Amino acid sequence: MLPKPIQNLIDEFAKLPSIGPRQAARFVFHLLSQPKEEIEKFSKKIDEIKKITHCDFCNRVTESNVCEICKDNNRDRTSICLIEKDTDIEAIEKTKRYQGIYCILTENEKEQLKRLKKLIERIKKSKKELNEIVIATDATTEGETIALYAQKQLEELKKIYPELKITRLGRGLSTGSELEYMDEDTLSNAFLGRK
Ligand SMILES: [Zn+2]
Incomplete structure (x- = not known):
């Protein structure tokens, strides 16, 4: 013993x-x-x-209530990228292909629903300019489920933002791949090819 x-x-x-x-x-x-x-x-x-706490807007880990990305005035606030976890942000940031802000949905189904609703409410209330929501979930079965679900929930925003583009990462991502383990080129191309 x-x-x-x-x-x-x-x-x-x-x-x-x-x-x-x-x-x-x-x-x-x-x-x-x-x-x-x-x-x-x-x-x-x-x-x-x-x-460590979580950013009020994007749920990212941070030392204060707003994270460095959300605080940064150079980021494009008309674009929001939905991802599953913190490490996905790190992976996307490395590609330097995305200048917008993020929202972490988490991998927990119940929590995802809560966070999506909160995001939609916040967007509706803010009435700020919004051009694009990129759904960048993993190319796994779970990721696909969240993506389809998010797409459906976000549709209602089109009533307020008729021009809003709701995009998904370009295919070419092999099935089963998680964002955080993708090589930079693949992820970079997936971002460029989003539609
Ligand atoms: Zn944030």
Whole structure:
């Protein structure tokens, strides 16, 4: 039997995605082999992420209530890109093909519905200029389901914005591919080919 603090930490690591108990144990024993200051630094960094919150508009992780992208006056506010998760923003930003703002829908179905409704309400209320909504979900079955669902929900905005383009990423994305794992060129082309 391992000392309790060790077993407790192994159990915590094992809760992380794709981490099994053996790998979790490896992490903990690696930490144990480090000088005390290193362990201290590690636990401090974990402590610091408690301060992270979510952007009021796009739901992205941020240290204040509005994220850097939404704060940036150079971004095109007439274009909103819907994605599933934070890491998708990082992937899209790398392609430098998109200058608009984002809205994260998450991968959780119930939450997606809530966030879509909130977004639609917000757009209706703001009455600001809006030219395009890009639906950039993963090319997976789940992503496709969210995309079709979002498309249907967003249709009502066309009553207020008759010119509004609701686009999807260009095909050429192989089925099953997740945005965050796509290479830059593929994602870049998918953005250029959106329709
Ligand atoms: Zn934001």
